[in-house]
Amino acid sequence: MKQLKREQEFGDDPLARRETDNYQNEYVESFVDKWDDLIDWDSRAESEGHFFIDILKERGKHKVLDVATGTGFNSVQLLKAGFDVTSVDGNAEMLSKAFANARDHSFVMQTVHADWRWLNKDVHGKFDAIICLGNSFTHLFEEKDRRRALAEFYAALKHDGILILDQRNYDAxxxxGFSSKHKYYYCGDKVTAEPEHVDETLARFRYTFPDDSVYHLNMFPLRKNYTRRLMHEIGFQKVSTYGDFQDKYKDEDTDFFIHVAEKTYHEGE
Known part of the structure; x- marks a missing residue:
């Protein structure tokens, strides 16, 4: 008997689903299968260039923990560049897809299925750097979850480790209102991604694919300075923020912010 594919679950009132754990009901197999159409690996690689690789190499980082692996794009880029990468995701469907994508690029991905809030229970050892990319931190709806996750990231880093975390420009x-150049991150030109509802505690995005299938994600709209403040309060000594991979930018013209949080402050910087 053929098993029916699970559909996304948001309940009778999708706008009321404002819980961290609901992402497990959002990243169902059929959505994950289409995720790479949304990203477009080749276009995303072109838009990012060597931004993350350069940041890591400039700081002498080699052992990297990718805590938001998704379908594996950033992990595979770092593996190609010679980094020692461990790939984590809280969603088993995503990890399975990432492993297959890495295999297609001739890599055997080291994967760990783990929840950020209890990261160090499942991930052992210390890392030079942690990356949390793809607007993933926005899946945490409660401040206690955000603080807990950042504390777990902090604890998994070596004394001079760095955290690279990104987010949409929710301030704008x-x-x-919403506008996007679609040049970064979600580069697939046949997929539309736009908010269906936005308020201070929910950004509900609608994703429409060429076959007319529709999926949604409920996310928390993080403000830039709020994220930076949380990082400092957890213990990171210095936080640098880039806009669309540039150190000089206008907030209102930026699609994505990238925060580089350093555990140790170096004199002279």
Missing amino acids: ILDH
Whole structure:
């Protein structure tokens, strides 16, 4: 008997689903199968260039923990560049897809299925750097979960480790409405991704694919300075923020912010 594919679950009132754990009901197999159409690996690689690789190499980092592996794009880029990468995700469907994608690029990915809030229970050892990319931190809806996750990241880093974490420019979406150049991250030109509802505690995005299938993600709209403040309060000594991979940018013109949080502050910087 053929097993029916699981569909996304948001309940009778999707706008009321504002819980961290609901992402497990969102990243169902059929959505994960289409995720790479949304990203477009080749276009995303072109838009990012060597940004993350350069940051890691400039700081002498080699052992990297990718805590938001998704379908594996960033892990595979780092493996190609010679980094020692461990790939983590809280969703088993994503990890399975990432492993297959890495295999297609001739790599055997080291994967760990783990929840950020209890990361160090499942992931052992210390890392030079942690990356949390793809707007993934926005899946944490409660401040206690965000603080807990950042504390777990902090604990998994070596004394001079760094955390690279990104997010959509939710400030612009909340204050001025949604617009996107679609040049970064979600580069697939046949997929539309746009918010269906936005308020201070929910950004509900709708994803429409060429076959007319529709999926949604409920996310918490993180403001830039709020994220930076949390990082400092957890213990990171210095936080540098880039806009669309540039150190000089205008907030209102930026699609994505990338925060580089350093555990140790170096004199002279």
